Amino acid sequence: MASTLIKDAFLATSKDRGRYDIFLQNGKILAIGLGVGAHHADEVIPAKGLTLLPGVLDTHVHFREPGGTHKESLESGSKAAAAGGVTTFFDMPNTSPSTTTLETMAAKKALAAQSSFVNYGFFMGATSDNLEVLNTVPQVAGIKIYVGSSTGSLLVSGPEALDQIFANGDRLIAVHSEDEAMIQENQSRLGDQASVYDHGLIRSPEAALKATQQLIRLAKKYQRRLHIVHVTTAEEVAYLRDHKIPGLITAEACPHHLFLNTPTVYDQFGTLAKVNPPIRDGKHAEALWQGLLDGTLDFVASDHAPHTLDEKNQSYLKAPSGMPGVQTLLPLLLNQVASNKCSLKQVVDWACTQPASAYGVKNKGAIQLGYDADLVLVDLKKTQSVTRAQSYSKSEWSCFEGCKLQGWPVMTFVNGVKVCEHGVICADEPVGRPVVFEDRTQPCHTPHPEEAKL
Numbered sequence: 182m183a184s185t186l187i188k189d190a191f192l193a194t195s196k197d198r199g200r201y202d203i204f205l206q207n208g209k210i211l212a213i214g215l216g217v218g219a220h221h222a223d224e225v226i227p228a229k230g231l232t233l234l235p236g237v238l239d240t241h242v243h244f245r246e247p248g249g250t251h252k253e254s255l256e257s258g259s260k261a262a263a264a265g266g267v268t269t270f271f272d273m274p275n276t277s278p279s280t281t282t283l284e285t286m287a288a289k290k291a292l293a294a295q296s297s298f299v300n301y302g303f304f305m306g307a308t309s310d311n312l313e314v315l316n317t318v319p320q321v322a323g324i325k326i327y328v329g330s331s332t333g334s335l336l337v338s339g340p341e342a343l344d345q346i347f348a349n350g351d352r353l354i355a356v357h358s359e360d361e362a363m364i365q366e367n368q369s370r371l372g373d374q375a376s377v378y379d380h381g382l383i384r385s386p387e388a389a390l391k392a393t394q395q396l397i398r399l400a401k402k403y404q405r406r407l408h409i410v411h412v413t414t415a416e417e418v419a420y421l422r423d424h425k426i427p428g429l430i431t432a433e434a435c436p437h438h439l440f441l442n443t444p445t446v447y448d449q450f451g452t453l454a455k456v457n458p459p460i461r462d463g464k465h466a467e468a469l470w471q472g473l474l475d476g477t478l479d480f481v482a483s484d485h486a487p488h489t490l491d492e493k494n495q496s497y498l499k500a501p502s503g504m505p506g507v508q509t510l511l512p513l514l515l516n517q518v519a520s521n522k523c524s525l526k527q528v529v530d531w532a533c534t535q536p537a538s539a540y541g542v543k544n545k546g547a548i549q550l551g552y553d554a555d556l557v558l559v560d561l562k563k564t565q566s567v568t569r570a571q572s573y574s575k576s577e578w579s580c581f582e583g584c585k586l587q588g589w590p591v592m593t594f595v596n597g598v599k600v601c602e603h604g605v606i607c608a609d610e611p612v613g614r615p616v617v618f619e620d621r622t623q624p625c626h627t628p629h630p631e632e633a634k635l
């Protein structure tokens with residue numbers, strides 16, 4: 182297998198600003214130092230002035246295959262991932278059919294093996310009656326529960342079914358946390374006249390908090406590993422800060438909730454900005470940032486949820502929820518570094534180290550000897566706007582279109598293979614492989630705020 186030498190790069194993960202050579206062979210990081218591997222490399226990549234990060238793990242995407250390939254596929258979604266510096270994705274089970282059986286899981290893995298340009302993992306969707314398979318299906322990212330309905334038909338409502346899932350087994354449970362009964366009640370109160378400006382009233386902060394409190398109680402009762410996806414409210418952050426148990430409970434934030442605010446996002450984008458849980462006002466976004474900075478929220482994920490413009494441009498009640506984001510996740514975070522809002526080390530923690538640790542992913546999330554050669558070389562000085570032309574997602578639109586960002590991926594390596602260069606996919610075949618999950622009840626390491634400081 183070909184070998185590659187990345188020469189003279191800064192390492193985002195090293196304490197100094199010295200230059201390093203990184204030698205990749207057989208899909209692994211074989212040497213890190215100065216002058217290493219110079220005589221053996223088939224290809225030398227001059228990286229002076231560029232910074233090397235571990236490849237991003239985006240642990241929350243919806244690539245729509247099978248059943249929705251008119252809006253995304255494992256091929257198009259994984260290319261968008263690579264172009265955005267994401268070298269591993271975990272795909273959600275709300276496809277059509279839903280991923281709730283051994284057969285549908287096996288079929289997805291087989292499709293990914295044929296078509297994914299980056300590494301992949303999949304969630305198993307919980308229903309009210311597939312408990313056994315949730316605990317026996319091999320090598321999955323975790324169990325996904327919708328306690329509030331969203332795109333697709335997956336829903337586990339009712340306390341008994343939920344209790345059963347938490348009580349049996351020890352695999353990680355990731356949850357879409359909104360209280361379904363409260364959503365339904367708000368929906369019927371607001372009726373057919375509701376507009377997109379009501380989305381945050383229907384899917385209210387109270388509905389999110391109530392579900393999150395209930396889930397945390399269950400995780401503690403059964404000592405069950407819980408991950409709360411796409412947290413959106415200041416109240417949940419405050420509750421998590423007081424009640425989260427390190428190693429048992431983790432939580433994530435998404436770029437659209439961190440960077441976009443209501444009501445302006447609806448003035449600008451209308452139903453394109455309809456997403457579950459809703460984008461909220463600046464006070465909530467500020468609390469999410471605080472949560473990330475102090476370790477209450479563990480990491481970021483895109484919740485890449487593509488829909489076509491025609492689908493999104495329907496009336497509020499008809500338009501599906503969700504927006505694309507896998508390709509803009511890293512540039513948005515790097516721009517925060519350029520604006521001095523956070524450090525590069527924090528970006529690596531939130532996008533690489535912590536997701537790998539939370540899900541027990543083997544050999545990823547760090548630039549370390551023997552680790553998989555999943556890497557992204559970025560230019561922290563490059564300034565460029567988000568455009569449709571760059572997008573590899575089939576839904577080319579973005580609520581970040583036109584945003585001028587500083588800090589962009591220049592090259593993405595997956596298993597040692599250069600997959601993307603300057604935003605253009607250059608690998609001629611899909612090189613993605615299945616992620617290996619450590620077989621454990623996954624106590625994970627969340628750094629103490631002191632540790633997270635530079």
Ligand code: NCD
Nearest residue numbers: 243331332456457486502503
């Ligand atoms: C997601 C989708 O479209 O699959 N939509 C969304 O609004 N976030 C589903 C989900 O993550 O809830």
Ligand code: ZN
Nearest residue numbers: 331357457458
């Ligand atoms: Zn969701």
Ligand code: ZN
Nearest residue numbers: 241273484486
């Ligand atoms: Zn989602």
